[in-house]
Amino acid sequence: MSNITFSAEAFxxxxxxxxxxxxxxxxxxxxLPSRLAGVWGRTFFRNGARAANLLTDAFPATAVELLPEWEASLGLPDPCAGTDPTIASRQRQVVTRLTDSGGSSIAYFTAFAASLGYDITITEFVPARVDIMTVEEPLYDESWAYAWQVNAPASVVSYFEVDQSYVEEPLASWGSSALECELRARVPAHTIIIFSYSGQGAVGIWDAGIWGRDSWG
Structure with missing residues (x-):
C-alpha cells in the first residue's frame, strides 16, 4: 500500500x-526563522510518516507493527505457522483466518489453500464397482469413500522480495507445514485427508495413523 506524505522541505x-x-x-x-522551520519541518515529516504508516498497519494484509495485535485476536501464532514464519506468511495466515467462512466443498478448500499461498487440486475416491471401473484402476473398498487427496507442489518456495520482505528474513524458504496444519484443522470429521506432493501416489504418504484401518467412516 502506497501512502502519500509531504517531505520535510515541504513542511x-x-x-x-x-x-x-x-x-x-x-x-x-x-x-533563525528558516533554520527553526527546517527543524520543525523534519519533526512534522516524521509525524506524518508515522501517521501514514498507521493506515498501512490498519489492514492485516500489510500490517507489520500491528501484526502481533491481529495475531493475538485470532489465537496466532500457533503450530500451523511453523518454526520461523516470514512476515508475508504471517500476514497471509491472518487474512485467511479472518476471511474464512467455512465449507466442505472442493472449491472451498482450493480457495482456502490459495489464500495461504498454495496452488492445489483435490482428488476424490470411490469404492470399486464393476460397472464403472477399468482393469487398470485400483480396487478401492468402501472405506475410500471417506478419503480425499490434496495434490500440491513438491516444494513451495517463498523468495525474498525487496519491496515486501524484511531485514533478517531468509532469501528463500521452503515448506508446506502451514497448508497441512490448516487443512487438517478444517477437514470434515468423517473423512481422512491425504497429502500428495508432485507426482507421488496416495499409497504410503497418507495421514499417519490410518494405514491398516478397517473403516474410515
Whole structure:
C-alpha cells in the first residue's frame, strides 16, 4: 500500500509561509526563522510518516507493527505457522483466518489453500464397482469413500522480495507445514485427508495413523 506524505522541505516551506512579514522574519536559509522551520519541518515529516504508516498497519494484509495485535485476536501464532514464519506468511495466515467462512466443498478448500499461498487440486475416491471401473484402476473398498487427496507442489518456495520482505528474513524458504496444519484443522470429521506432493501416489504418504484401518467412516 502506497501512502502519500509531504517531505520535510515541504513542511519547512509551509511553516515559512505562515510566518508574519517583516525584517525580523527573514526567509534567508541562514536566518533563525528558516533554520527553526527546517527543524520543525523534519519533526512534522516524521509525524506524518508515522501517521501514514498507521493506515498501512490498519489492514492485516500489510500490517507489520500491528501484526502481533491481529495475531493475538485470532489465537496466532500457533503450530500451523511453523518454526520461523516470514512476515508475508504471517500476514497471509491472518487474512485467511479472518476471511474464512467455512465449507466442505472442493472449491472451498482450493480457495482456502490459495489464500495461504498454495496452488492445489483435490482428488476424490470411490469404492470399486464393476460397472464403472477399468482393469487398470485400483480396487478401492468402501472405506475410500471417506478419503480425499490434496495434490500440491513438491516444494513451495517463498523468495525474498525487496519491496515486501524484511531485514533478517531468509532469501528463500521452503515448506508446506502451514497448508497441512490448516487443512487438517478444517477437514470434515468423517473423512481422512491425504497429502500428495508432485507426482507421488496416495499409497504410503497418507495421514499417519490410518494405514491398516478397517473403516474410515
Amino acid at each position: 519547512r516551506q509551509a511553516l515559512l509561509r505562515l510566518l508574519p512579514s517583516g525584517a525580523i522574519w527573514s526567509r534567508d536559509p541562514d536566518a
